[in-house]
Amino acid sequence: MAKENLSAHVSSQQSLESGGIDVDSQAQPSIRRRSFLKGLGVAGATLSAGALLTSKVLAQVSGASSGSISAGDAAILRFLCAAGILETDLWQQYNELGGIQDSEVPGGSGSPLYTAALEKLDEDMPQYIHDNTEDELTHEVFINAYLASKGAATVDLDQFRTLPSSKATGAQQIGRLTNLMQLTVDTTWFTRYRSRSKNPDFGDKLPQAIPSIAVGQHPAIPRTDEDVKPDSSKPDGISDFTQAIANTAGFHFATIEQGGTSLYPMLAQRVSSVEVLRILLSIGGTEICHFQTWSDKAGNAPPLRTKDPRTGTRVVFPNLNESPLGGEDFQTNLIMPEPCPFLDRSFPTVSIIRPTRTEGAAMGAAKALTADGLFIGQSKEFFEMLATLASEADAARREC
Numbered sequence: 230m231a232k233e234n235l236s237a238h239v240s241s242q243q244s245l246e247s248g249g250i251d252v253d254s255q256a257q258p259s260i261r262r263r264s265f266l267k268g269l270g271v272a273g274a275t276l277s278a279g280a281l282l283t284s285k286v287l288a289q290v291s292g293a294s295s296g297s298i299s300a301g302d303a304a305i306l307r308f309l310c311a312a313g314i315l316e317t318d319l320w321q322q323y324n325e326l327g328g329i330q331d332s333e334v335p336g337g338s339g340s341p342l343y344t345a346a347l348e349k350l351d352e353d354m355p356q357y358i359h360d361n362t363e364d365e366l367t368h369e370v371f372i373n374a375y376l377a378s379k380g381a382a383t384v385d386l387d388q389f390r391t392l393p394s395s396k397a398t399g400a401q402q403i404g405r406l407t408n409l410m411q412l413t414v415d416t417t418w419f420t421r422y423r424s425r426s427k428n429p430d431f432g433d434k435l436p437q438a439i440p441s442i443a444v445g446q447h448p449a450i451p452r453t454d455e456d457v458k459p460d461s462s463k464p465d466g467i468s469d470f471t472q473a474i475a476n477t478a479g480f481h482f483a484t485i486e487q488g489g490t491s492l493y494p495m496l497a498q499r500v501s502s503v504e505v506l507r508i509l510l511s512i513g514g515t516e517i518c519h520f521q522t523w524s525d526k527a528g529n530a531p532p533l534r535t536k537d538p539r540t541g542t543r544v545v546f547p548n549l550n551e552s553p554l555g556g557e558d559f560q561t562n563l564i565m566p567e568p569c570p571f572l573d574r575s576f577p578t579v580s581i582i583r584p585t586r587t588e589g590a591a592m593g594a595a596k597a598l599t600a601d602g603l604f605i606g607q608s609k610e611f612f613e614m615l616a617t618l619a620s621e622a623d624a625a626r627r628e629c
């Protein structure tokens with residue numbers, strides 16, 4: 230079995246085209262990788278959040294797990310760890326403004342009207358945002374600790390925390406990895422999980438539930454206090470644009486978590502160790518919990534049409550239960566996966582996670598996050614890092 234090798238050659242020609250970055254496979258990958266991968270010797274400084282907790286955890290794990298893991302398993306775990314770090318960063322921003330700020334998820338002080346607008350989707354939204362944020366933090370911390378316990382390189386993205394915070398009251402003013410203020414939200418998950426005949430693994434295309442946020446750039450958190458200015462013409466003071474921001478967030482939550490819902494089973498098909506498989510199945514299951522929760526809530530987004538006062542971009546949230554929508558593909562109370570074709574169309578349809586094809590899974594996820602607009606403003610080095618981690622994960626093959 231090939232063991233983890235820090236200077237493993239990166240041979241992929243793939244690039245993060247949608248981010249406009251062409252990763253030069255002839256660049257020196259071992260040099261490039263050094264900056265965001267850390268060996269055990271500096272493990273105490275490797276994690277992005279909860280630094281004190283992290284040092285303690287990493288001190289405890291030396292000796293918690295014996296043996297080593299394959300280079301492929303380590304690469305898959307590192308990509309998932311990076312995805313977890315990026316997820317934590319975006320969820321942290323949501324929690325500061327619209328969640329519950331406490332000792333489990335500290336930082337920020339909330340934006341009352343943004344929070345009230347989120348609560349139109351479900352009164353428990355702040356709690357769910359808080360819990361999703363904490364879950365993602367535990368995913369990245371656990372995976373890095375496991376990698377360290379196996380003597381494998383861990384992931385550190387701190388050098389890329391360069392993007393600005395929201396200027397709205399309630400947000401911390403710190404450098405971020407992700408940008409929630411210029412999103413293009415793919416809402417095809419909504420129709421995909423309601424379709425009985427289509428599965429992207431067969432090349433099927435699904436329609437957008439909310440076409441207007443699937444094009445252009447839309448904030449999912451208030452950019453400044455202007456975005457949460459009270460509207461005296463509304464009984465609750467929530468302007469249509471503030472509600473549009475919250476609705477966009479509500480759909481984006483599910484867009485992110487359906488990505489994790491597919492990514493874990495996609496990559497699980499190529500891990501070698503049963504223990505690493507157990508990690509992927511166990512964490513992957515919580516991504517599914519997240520997705521289903523958000524899938525339920527997004528359908529409650531109040532219908533509206535308005536425009537962004539700053540950019541003039543129009544945004545429409547239709548009534549998904551009404552003609553010409555409605556029916557199985559849009560009906561909002563369908564929150565469990567409808568059965569769909571799987572493996573071969575000659576089999577009976579079955580209720581499943583989809584897509585789950587394993588080829589190019591990590592690069593596909595990296596491209597989808599990039600197309601989302603999450604990394605607008607990031608450096609060339611950031612996109613190179615993401616492409617390197619993705620191509621290494623996609624090069625992993627099951628060795629047993």
Ligand SMILES: [Fe+2]
Nearest residue numbers: 313365368489
């Ligand atoms: Fe996660």
Ligand SMILES: [Fe+2]
Nearest residue numbers: 316486489516
């Ligand atoms: Fe997630």
